[in-house]
Amino acid sequence: MPDLNATITNISASFFTHNDNKDHDTSVSVLVQNRVNLFLNQDLARLDNFAGNSDFGDNPPSTHAVDLTLASDHIKLGELSLPTYRITIAPTGHDRWIFDATITITASDGSQFSSTTPGIILDQDNRTFTGIFSP
Numbered sequence: 001m002p003d004l005n006a007t008i009t010n011i012s013a014s015f016f017t018h019n020d021n022k023d024h025d026t027s028v029s030v031l032v033q034n035r036v037n038l039f040l041n042q043d044l045a046r047l048d049n050f051a052g053n054s055d056f057g058d059n060p061p062s063t064h065a066v067d068l069t070l071a072s073d074h075i076k077l078g079e080l081s082l083p084t085y086r087i088t089i090a091p092t093g094h095d096r097w098i099f100d101a102t103i104t105i106t107a108s109d110g111s112q113f114s115s116t117t118p119g120i121i122l123d124q125d126n127r128t129f130t131g132i133f134s135p
Helices: none
Strands: 008-020 027-037 040-050 062-067 083-090 096-107 112-123 128-132
Touching: 008 027, 008 040, 027 096, 040 062, 040 083, 083 096, 083 112, 096 128, 112 128
Parallel strands: none
Antiparallel strands: 008 062, 008 096, 027 040, 027 083, 083 128, 096 112
């Protein structure tokens, strides 16, 4: 059982690319938020416009992980209600990327919680995926 007074020390995103790569000139942004109530979200962590110089290959499949920048180092596990995450790409021209995404939250007591969404497809016409964290 995690300590609800433990603070979040890291949030990371991992991408397992398969079936269609992310082009080298497509950048990625990730935002993780906590739904406070129906009208208010609290930013937990984000990383904007990364991997714009890197191909995420699909033959063979590849995995890439990044640590997000925490919005605060004082957020307690007990304050989390419904974390959500948004992955957005900014392709140059045409690009289709098929991947599984895993978001991992690590707390000061050593506990970790991960949520994986398989088979996400983003392209130049469908640039954003929003998921709900479900460990």
